[in-house]
Amino acid sequence: MQSRTPPTRAGRPRSAAADAAILAATRAALVELGWSRLTLGDVATRAGVAKTTLYRRWAGKNELVVDAVAELFDELRLPDHGSLAADIEGVVLQFAALLARPEARSGLMAVVAEATRDETLRDRIRTSIVDRQKRLVLEGRARAQSRGELPPEPGPEEAARTADLIFDMVAGAVVHRTLVSAEPADEEWVRGFTRILLTGLATHSPFGGPALLEELGGV
Amino acid sequence: MQSRTPPTRAGRPRSAAADAAILAATRAALVELGWSRLTLGDVATRAGVAKTTLYRRWAGKNELVVDAVAELFDELRLPDHGSLAADIEGVVLQFAALLARPEARSGLMAVVAEATRDETLRDRIRTSIVDRQKRLVLEGRARAQSRGELPPEPGPEEAARTADLIFDMVAGAVVHRTLVSAEPADEEWVRGFTRILLTGLATHSPFGGPALLEELGGV
Amino acid sequence: MQSRTPPTRAGRPRSAAADAAILAATRAALVELGWSRLTLGDVATRAGVAKTTLYRRWAGKNELVVDAVAELFDELRLPDHGSLAADIEGVVLQFAALLARPEARSGLMAVVAEATRDETLRDRIRTSIVDRQKRLVLEGRARAQSRGELPPEPGPEEAARTADLIFDMVAGAVVHRTLVSAEPADEEWVRGFTRILLTGLATHSPFGGPALLEELGGV
Amino acid sequence: MQSRTPPTRAGRPRSAAADAAILAATRAALVELGWSRLTLGDVATRAGVAKTTLYRRWAGKNELVVDAVAELFDELRLPDHGSLAADIEGVVLQFAALLARPEARSGLMAVVAEATRDETLRDRIRTSIVDRQKRLVLEGRARAQSRGELPPEPGPEEAARTADLIFDMVAGAVVHRTLVSAEPADEEWVRGFTRILLTGLATHSPFGGPALLEELGGV
DNA sequence: CCGTAACCGAGACGGTACGTCACGTCTTGAG
């Protein structure tokens, strides 16, 4: 007969089904209404749940939407197409397809906008989305290195820095193309992007060789 | 002796000073409050203007903020530092500094988020911001080509496509670094970014030469 | 050679047509919209006149409507039907018909309501409407007295007091019937009203004779 | 075993105190500001209540003021002064005192004015005010009949018709005197009014006897 | 017959209140 603090607290336990229903309702509402017209009252109604239940679990609209959107990004996979270029093209196309979905489009940018003034939200985005998807860069690079397509990293610190940089370049380009420039990131665009990412702008230039590198200076 | 539409319409003309005051007040409010807490009533008060005056000239918060933010981007200049790499680094640092300002940070992303569900707003952003700043890419490329750092373009269509691509890569990377990853785009980061943009990821790889290019295929 | 203030001031004289057009437009707007939805901007538009023109001539909505409504009351006439009872019935029916017209209904009560807090407006109503229509009571009484249906008045002061009282009783009953009780003042009602006005409630009562009068006391 | 609608509905019940506070605040605002300057926002503030709470319970200014004013009329009592004439004078003086209060003056006429264009409001006024105060006429008549001052009614239909008529005559005269003519309904006026109401205009006329009644014809 | 002063239309202006909406909190009764 033990009398330790029970792991299950007193009273009626929280409905497990409610969380899933709420996140799904949030995504549905994002599709139909977009961020700014999305209402917590409406989400609660869609989920068949009271507004109080919703506020018991999330602090507000921002937090809820981050969680609802973060789940979408976990669908991304790094396929093995046999070469670094093909792998990049594959994952970039997946990302582009994701950003074509309205719940991801408006949800993502809106929480990023809010995060510019909210340290907590910024951390939540980094934890739930950014850091989690960096796995794609790390996996891709490791695979390319094992294939011999990329040289090994000089050290762990430099490796992390480069991974971050590449992640920002890839994700940033796709996001900017689809959301700011508002043009589709189609196969043609992805091929052009991958080419520049891998070989650089100056490839064919007469100065594109060692001279250029020298001029760039060491890092 | 022409009798075309008279330039002065009937009635009291709109105050020219009001427009400037409103846009400045909008930026000030963005700094203090951010997008979501920004209120048109508050902007009107700051500008010493009635709310109705504001609604007479802009359809809503989105349109107003696009105009207020667009003016910021016109400050960007392409300095001539003597080489393509240095020019890129210079303009990217300027852009990073701009995105470090709170009125640009929250304003820009918020209107992009809204634009995901608003065709009209999307056009306004493209016209007022995106297309206007592409000048930086075009100038930079032309200068680099005249220096011989970059090869001439095969044709006008390809030239436009590449300019768009580069713009998305540069702007996207900086935006993603500063707003999504929420890390500063400092000089070190800018150097690394410029290196990859110019020479590509695969530069030092044993496969980074003609073999890689072949594998990438033509565009 | 006189140098007194000239009766015609310098400059362009006010358009005479405008006044009539504005008052007519006001009545039309009262019919369609009623008092509370009536807008001076709308009246100006209907009259084909600028808002400033309207404000140059009337201080506001109240004053304008009093003038617009007052004109209606001047249509009332006291017909000679040969007896006091028939004359009263005739004029009451005319008044009831007037109060059945929407421009009179809503206009009259609304300005009366406003006048409860506006001494100036109260005077304007008294001058433009009330005092002007007392002529009906005075004419009717004089005619009845010349017919011998009513006794002559004891003195001028008493005569005025009684005329006011009768006016309030007649006009008040019709107004209350049509606007407050919101029932039609039809012929049957008017016959009943006239009978009580002329012979009193207590006519057939066994106490309705001298005893009652004594009980009422002198005035 | 009945399954009728449960008396207690789900959710938080409406605050009972709020209703009283709102109606009192409405009357206070009427006193200070009058009808046209009365603001629902201001009423809400005075009542220590949110504007939304107010709109949850009343459809608008009109409905609210009808209810606020109707309560005032319930204060009217028919005192027993021993004779019909004295009873009438008593209740008329009460009514005059009520109409001297600013909250009744402006409130009553304003809603009547609005009611000229609003069937629903008209019904509300009839139900809440007019029909409710007819009790005074019915009581007074019954008392006078039991005293033998008035003859019994020929039938129920005729009784109702006459009660309505008397109510309109009494209430109408007082309203017109105080609000339209804008003169006080003081004791002297009330005595004169009561005399005419009970004995008629033609009392002392040589033709005021049976001949007049004949001339008036049957109803 | 010509200047000029007051008029006119149009419409922008600073305000005030509107009635609605969503927020996030609270109060209820049931489980």
Add this chain to the structure above:
DNA sequence: CTCAAGACGTGACGTACCGTCTCGGTTACGG
């Protein structure tokens, strides 16, 4: 202790009129 329901205080929304103010342009007198 949670849940659904729904009322609550708060505060911004976008609209409608208010009454005032510039505009450019138009009359009709009076010198």
